[in-house]
Each structure stands twice: as structure tokens, then as C-alpha cells.
Amino acid sequence: MSTAAPERTAGAASGGGGLGRPRPPGRRQPYGERAAFGYLFLSPWIAGALLLTLGPMAYSLYLSFTDYDLFTSPSWVGLDNYVRLFTEDDRFLSSVWVTLKYVLISTPLKLAAALGVALLLNRPSRGQGFYRAAFYAPSLLGASVAVALVWRVIFDDGGPVSRLTSAFGADTGGWTTDPQFALLAIVLLAVWQFGAPMVIFLAGLKQIPTTLYDAAAVDGAGWWRTFRSVTVPMLSPVILFNLVLETIHAFQAFTAAFVVSGGRGGPSDSTLFYTLYLYQRGFVDFQMGYASAMAWLLVVAIAIVTAVLFRTSRAWVFYAGDAR
Amino acid sequence: MSAAPAAPAATAVGASRAGRSRARTRRVVWHVTCLGLLAVLLYPVLWLLSMSFKPADEIISSLSLLPERFIVGNYSEAMAGSGGVSVWRFFSNSVIVAGLCVVGNVLSCAVAAYAFARLRFRWRGPLFAFMIATLMLPAHVLLIPQYAIFNQFDMIDTFWPLVLPKFLATDAFFVFLMVQFMRSLPEELGQAARIDGCGPIRAFAYIFLPLAKPALVTTAIFTFIWTWNDFLSQLIYLNSPENYTLPLALRLFIDQTSQSSYGPMFAMSVLTLIPIVLFFLAFQRLLVEGVSTSGMGGS
Numbered sequence: 001m002s003t004a005a006p007e008r009t010a011g012a013a014s015g016g017g018g019l020g021r022p023r024p025p026g027r028r029q030p031y032g033e034r035a036a037f038g039y040l041f042l043s044p045w046i047a048g049a050l051l052l053t054l055g056p057m058a059y060s061l062y063l064s065f066t067d068y069d070l071f072t073s074p075s076w077v078g079l080d081n082y083v084r085l086f087t088e089d090d091r092f093l094s095s096v097w098v099t100l101k102y103v104l105i106s107t108p109l110k111l112a113a114a115l116g117v118a119l120l121l122n123r124p125s126r127g128q129g130f131y132r133a134a135f136y137a138p139s140l141l142g143a144s145v146a147v148a149l150v151w152r153v154i155f156d157d158g159g160p161v162s163r164l165t166s167a168f169g170a171d172t173g174g175w176t177t178d179p180q181f182a183l184l185a186i187v188l189l190a191v192w193q194f195g196a197p198m199v200i201f202l203a204g205l206k207q208i209p210t211t212l213y214d215a216a217a218v219d220g221a222g223w224w225r226t227f228r229s230v231t232v233p234m235l236s237p238v239i240l241f242n243l244v245l246e247t248i249h250a251f252q253a254f255t256a257a258f259v260v261s262g263g264r265g266g267p268s269d270s271t272l273f274y275t276l277y278l279y280q281r282g283f284v285d286f287q288m289g290y291a292s293a294m295a296w297l298l299v300v301a302i303a304i305v306t307a308v309l310f311r312t313s314r315a316w317v318f319y320a321g322d323a324r
Numbered sequence: 325m326s327a328a329p330a331a332p333a334a335t336a337v338g339a340s341r342a343g344r345s346r347a348r349t350r351r352v353v354w355h356v357t358c359l360g361l362l363a364v365l366l367y368p369v370l371w372l373l374s375m376s377f378k379p380a381d382e383i384i385s386s387l388s389l390l391p392e393r394f395i396v397g398n399y400s401e402a403m404a405g406s407g408g409v410s411v412w413r414f415f416s417n418s419v420i421v422a423g424l425c426v427v428g429n430v431l432s433c434a435v436a437a438y439a440f441a442r443l444r445f446r447w448r449g450p451l452f453a454f455m456i457a458t459l460m461l462p463a464h465v466l467l468i469p470q471y472a473i474f475n476q477f478d479m480i481d482t483f484w485p486l487v488l489p490k491f492l493a494t495d496a497f498f499v500f501l502m503v504q505f506m507r508s509l510p511e512e513l514g515q516a517a518r519i520d521g522c523g524p525i526r527a528f529a530y531i532f533l534p535l536a537k538p539a540l541v542t543t544a545i546f547t548f549i550w551t552w553n554d555f556l557s558q559l560i561y562l563n564s565p566e567n568y569t570l571p572l573a574l575r576l577f578i579d580q581t582s583q584s585s586y587g588p589m590f591a592m593s594v595l596t597l598i599p600i601v602l603f604f605l606a607f608q609r610l611l612v613e614g615v616s617t618s619g620m621g622g623s
Contacts, residue, residue: 052470053494
């Protein structure tokens, strides 16, 4: 991450290949003739950054102020798309609500499951590698359409889950057709994929010096106290990392909602995720200006949430070696 | 844990034996807990596998994982494909897209990472910062303008929009992964190459690229699995059934709500998951290590 500031090296006499060959002072050749190779190697990336990232970002910002249906040229409407989103579009507001609920429920549950299993697995024992890999597997499978289809049927009326719940006397019927439970089924699919953050937690747990646990044991701390006073603070940077990553990820969830609801976000918009509604507006109704406005609001929302997470993290994240 | 040193030998042995058996009990409890959790976790996958071998009337009516009548008809029905396109077409489309994405990502990200990690040039710092910033950018903001651009070039309903970005190193995750890896290689390697007269190109081709192999393999595997699972961009860009990849072909089943089509649907789901499972079994060590060192690997 740390690169020498160009300005500082610019005036230095040595340059070029880094062998310290003296150059005539005052001659401005900070990087030498080899600098061109940097741009040569970077050229595919630069092309991609300009043509597929920066250019499209600017274009989509422009489109968000227009009416655009892909076939006729965009027509400028000013802030109209944004105003309509917030004043006239109930489905938009409900998609925001559904997505917020999803993020707020699925992220903590997923991280709790990840941390719980990581704690369970974090002991020097044969079989740990096997369990770690096995618990991680759903993270790779869960993003697929295939597993989302399985979910749809498992939580359908008469499927295993509704039979299980009715066996316990709670007749929930099919979750996927019930506005109350459909989102919960998708949340469970997200939680099911706790393997990736679990692996990261496990790597973090291994970094905690065992001397701290020895000290806690000497002080007579019980399991819970040790967890609260040693594990959580020492692990807090990793918790923050996983929290940010999974939150950003949850905002962008799409496949599961699409498959479970058959692409419509039903029943009665209870699984109309933000991205799903964006897709419907942009690629089903071809209201691309409107969808671009939605996309930019998503960028802003994710930026704000990330900033807030980092800001609050000062209060609860502990960096070992920090003088505080 | 252990007995006090002053205790007579006999009690010390007895205590350690008791300790050992307690440790063994704890180990057994641990394994049972882990296996129990694992069984719950993997139940949906086993359920899918079992359903794919069940006849239609048994799928919904029976909870048992073992089919009463074991049939493979679901698979032959799934193989027949849909919309007049055979399943092999879907399969080979998925393989082509994923294969090209792997090649593109490995090449372009390695080249870009080498520049960021090992070469010095003006603007390297700001460009690198920009690349890191794109890590956070939701793909949805690029979806519409990219679609409009590819539409301009008549590339809709081809593989180009899915594959071309990978050849331009747009997956910042993998660039970052390889930058980290190449930076960890000793500085002396580059110096030695330079003294032997290697330019940056040869130093890259003969030294840094071969040494970065673990990072390249990790990139290749994750690119394959993510592209194989990818749904949204394939949904947007591929319209005609003969261009469909496996996720899109599976999607056709969504609209058929009749329970009689469940059998073939499950059979096809199993078929699409097989490559991922094989990759997982072959590379699980690298995959798990890739996640724990780079923090990626979510879906």
C-alpha cells in the first residue's frame, strides 16, 4: 500500500533502475527510461479503468438525470428521476425497506454463526483442516442458481421445512409464498454461507497470543469473561473487516431473491430487493435513466454505511500495539 | 491439569490417566458436535442429490433422503435440454465463458499487479489508490452504462461483455491479491535479474510470473467458480437459448411451477454443481488459504 511519494524522489539524483547510478544533478528523470515499462504493463488495466469503470461511472451519473430507454437518445430531465423515486414510487421505498431488513438481519446472524463455528473449530486437533474446509463449502455453492432453486423447494408448501414446522405444531405453510416468511428463507440462505467469514475469523483467532489466555486463566477468568475481555478485543479488527465486507455484500444480494421469487420479488413485494427492483426497471422496463439513479443511490448508501461503520469502529476496535 | 510434582507416583499416574480419558471424552464430544453441525449444514445438498434420483410422485410426498425407487430418468430428461437446445450446449457455453474469464483474469491481473508491485513510475500511488477504491464500488452502477456501451458495439447476446472486462483487469480483487503476493517476493530477485541484463519484460516472464504461481492458481480457481455461479450479468447479456449458460438454463425451470418438473430440475442442478464440487475437492487447501490470507472468497 505504501508507495514512495513521486515528488520526493523527483529531485533525488539517483534514479532509473535503482542501482544508484549517479545522474547529472538537476536533470529531471525521476523514474528513468524504464518508467515507460510501468505504463506498458499497466496498459490493459488503464484501458479497463477508463473504458469500463471511470467512463461508465460518469455516463451512468449523466443517465441518472435523463430519460433513457436504450433505443432513443437520452433526454435530460434534471432531478426528476430522484424526485419520483422518493415521492411517487412505493415499490422503490418498499425495496429499500426490504433490503435494509435483509442487511440488518442477515449480516449479524451470518457473522455470529461464523464466529461461533470459528471458536468451536479453534483448537489444536486433528480434523480441524477437514472441518474448516467442509464448513466453508456452502460459501462456494450458495451463490449458485442451483442452490437457490433447492431453497425455493425446501421452503415451499409441503417441502421439508413446512413439514418440520408443522410437526412442531406451527403451521407456517410454504415460506416462499408467505410475505411474512419469504424474506426469512432468503436470510437463511445467506447465513448458510457463513464459511468465508468463518475462515477469516479462524485465521484471526490463531493470531491471538496464547499468553493472553494463560494470563486470563491465572486470573481465574471463566469462558465468557475470557471471550469478552480477550477474544473479542483482540479479534475486533477482523470483526470490523468481516462486518464491512459482509454488509457491502448484503446490499448487493440478487440471485437468491430472483430465483426464490421467480424474478418478481413476491409475494407482495416482500422479497423485492433493491437490486432486483433496479434490474426490473432497467432491464425489463428499459427505464435506464431511472435505474441509473437507483444505482447511484446505492453507491451513496453503501459509501455512507461503510463510513459510519469505520467511524463507530474507533469506539470498539482495538489495535494491539496502539498507545491508548 | 497435571498432578502436583510432590504427589506419589501412583496417584500421578492415576490422575494423568483420568486426565487423558477426560481429554478423550472432550475430543469425542467435539467431533460429534462438529459432525452434527455439518450434517445440518449439508442437509440441503444431500437433499438435492437424493431428490434428483427420485420419481416425481415421491419428491414432495416423502421426507426420507433415501429414494424408495431409485431412478436416473431425471438425468436423461435433464440431458435432453430445453427449448430445443441440448444440455451439452449450456454446459459448453458455461465452460467457454468461465475458461476465457480465467485466462483473461490471470493474464491481465498478473501484468497489472507486476507494474503496481515491482515497477516505479509517475502516478503509481494515485492509480493504485483508485484501484483499491473500485474494490468497494457496487457492480450495479456499471451495469447500465456498460450494457449501453456493449449495445453500441452490437455485442449483446455474445460472450464478449462477459469476457472482455476480464482481459482488462477490472477485477480489482485479484490485482490486489497478486500485488500483495509479488511485493512479498524478495527485492534481491529483481536486482539479480537486472544485473544479469534482464529488462522488466524478461524479469516478469522468467522470474516474477513463475514465482507468483500460488497467487495465479488462487485467482484462476476463484475466477472459475465465481463465473460459473454468476447469474446477473449472464442474465442481462445472453438472450437466445443457444447462448445460454447453465445458470440461465436452470432459470427456465423457475417459471415452470408444476411439481412434475422438479425431478429434471434437481438433476440439472446437480450437474451444474459438480464442477464446483470437483474444484473444491481438488483445491480446497488453496481455496481456504486464499480466503484466510486475502479476506475474499465470499460468494
